[in-house]
Amino acid sequence: MSKKLLATGLAVLTLGSAPMALSHLVKDEAMQSYRQSYFTLIAMNFGPMTAMVKGDMPWDDAKMLALAEDFAAVASVDVARAFGPGSDKGTTRAKPEIWENTEDFLEKYAALQTASKGLLAAAQSGDRAAIGGAIKETGGACKACHDEYKAKDYLY
Template identity: 40%
Template sequence: MKKLALAALVAVVPFAQAFDDKDEAIAYRQSVFSLVATHFGEMGAMVKGDKAFDAAAFQYRADSLAALSKMPLEGFLYPGADQGDTKAKAAVWENTDEFKKRLAKFQSDAADLAKSAQSGDLGSIKPAFMKAAKNCKACHSDFKNR
């Protein structure tokens, strides 16, 4: 019971910004997105048939993606995080409400993917994967420089 109470408390108490400067904030969000890309890449290889489908591995990747989807915003909100070694477009800060809306959609899509993965059936998983991937690509088009 104590563990459950602690977990609930941790889930609702907002974390203080953990960065000493803008470069740490930028590195943080880039690290999160690097992990997102790794998990998406592994799942994508299974969806495309380039890699054998492993339901347990896919579930792990989908659950990891769902957790990671909640993390990047903090790295964008730090003062000055729009300056420095970043590929983020100015649109992130010029249209923050839209950016936050897109991140919320990513979180929702990632949660749906993790739920779909519970079926263990690639045919059922593929539409949820494609939806999440499409949303990611659209966000990159609007908010990331290549």
């Protein structure tokens, strides 16, 4: 297959899938959609790393590093801007306490961002013990926020 034909095929597939990529965005709840998409990306990168550390899936140094890089990249995005005034309503698991204790929420979020950098450094080192410790620290940062600010079910 020629490179030109392959490039054309990829372009068609990319353009054809664009509506699907935007399909999660709920027009009337844009900030809620933003947050849900963000945290889905966080979970989809953190979950396999945790599974590798626990031995629930085979260890793969290259995959661990790629997941840690993606996790750190996503964590570097400022999701706090998606918690603006009025975004506490609608389809959300974000508890009202986020808007009542914004400073504490932002501190917990900053701890996640810091932990993600430590996780990336550990993955870059290839040291499994360091990676395990960084997974534990990062998971603790996630849990600290979830315990205070995430409802188990959607709030309406």
